[in-house]
Amino acid sequence: MKARSPIQGAYDQWSATYDTQINPTRDLDALALKSLLPDTAGKTIIEIGCGTGKNTLWLAPRCARLVALDFSTGMLRVASEKVRQPHVHFVQADIRSPFPLIKGLGDVVMINLVLEHIEKLTPVLEHAAAQMAPGAVLIISEYHPDRLITGRGARIERDGEEPIWVGSYRHPLAEFESAIESAGLKIEDRREWFEHQLPEPPPSGDTRPLLITYKSFQKAKG
Ligand SMILES: C[S@@+](CC[C@H](N)C(=O)[O-])C[C@H]1O[C@@H](n2cnc3c(N)ncnc32)[C@H](O)[C@@H]1O
Numbered sequence: 725m726k727a728r729s730p731i732q733g734a735y736d737q738w739s740a741t742y743d744t745q746i747n748p749t750r751d752l753d754a755l756a757l758k759s760l761l762p763d764t765a766g767k768t769i770i771e772i773g774c775g776t777g778k779n780t781l782w783l784a785p786r787c788a789r790l791v792a793l794d795f796s797t798g799m800l801r802v803a804s805e806k807v808r809q810p811h812v813h814f815v816q817a818d819i820r821s822p823f824p825l826i827k828g829l830g831d832v833v834m835i836n837l838v839l840e841h842i843e844k845l846t847p848v849l850e851h852a853a854a855q856m857a858p859g860a861v862l863i864i865s866e867y868h869p870d871r872l873i874t875g876r877g878a879r880i881e882r883d884g885e886e887p888i889w890v891g892s893y894r895h896p897l898a899e900f901e902s903a904i905e906s907a908g909l910k911i912e913d914r915r916e917w918f919e920h921q922l923p924e925p926p927p928s929g930d931t932r933p934l935l936i937t938y939k940s941f942q943k944a945k946g
Pocket residue numbers: 731732735750753772773774775776777778779793794795796799817818819820835836837838841842878
């Protein structure tokens with residue numbers, strides 16, 4: 725693994741409260757995933773940046789095998805306490821380096837709310853694409869650049885104190901799309917997601933998109 729980054733340390737700290745603090749981005753991502761996930765019965769899912777396992781828990785009963793990766797010891801600890809099933813495997817890996825190829829490859833590879841922490845998108849998406857079985861889909865769900873100011877983004881809220889900013893990079897949509905193409909993938913579905921789609925939208929009334937999602941497939945060869 726690469727040297728421990730401040731982002732890794734921040735997530736170790738955040739792991740204690742990530743599931744319980746108010747977080748419309750996290751909740752909208754859960755909702756988007758439910759709408760985007762294809763039928764995965766009998767299939768293998770690779771979840772990159774599983775965090776505390778909010779999506780892992782929902783995915784586990786819907787697939788034959790689930791490999792969930794993250795670089796934060798704290799986040800992985802919470803996730804592995806939450807999801808204890810023999811077909812679910814947790815792996816500690818920093819996705820900025822090529823991570824171990826998952827045996828059998830993934831029919832669905834997903835990366836939710838992680839890319840804001842990645843400076844160079846293309847290598848990471850190449851590593852993700854290398855994990856895709858023929859015909860597999862890559863699902864990306866990410867903080868929308870219209871809402872992300874570099875250096876803000878994901879933050880740990882603290883009672884009566886300033887939040888801790890985890891460390892985010894703002895990627896314009898064109899940058900996501902060119903990195904997906906460079907990884908040898910073709911975008912088939914692109915959607916923007918808004919706070920008002922949440923069952924209980926936050927009172928801010930912000931009408932800018934909060935998330936961007938992409939579903940991409942390998943380009944046809946030849
Ligand atoms: C905002 S959380 C999202 C977690 C989960 N996907 C969700 O939707 O709730 C971002 C996760 O990405 C992980 N992460 C960030 N950079 C990473 C890297 N370079 N390698 C592996 N995991 C990383 C963090 O440890 C954290 O658990």
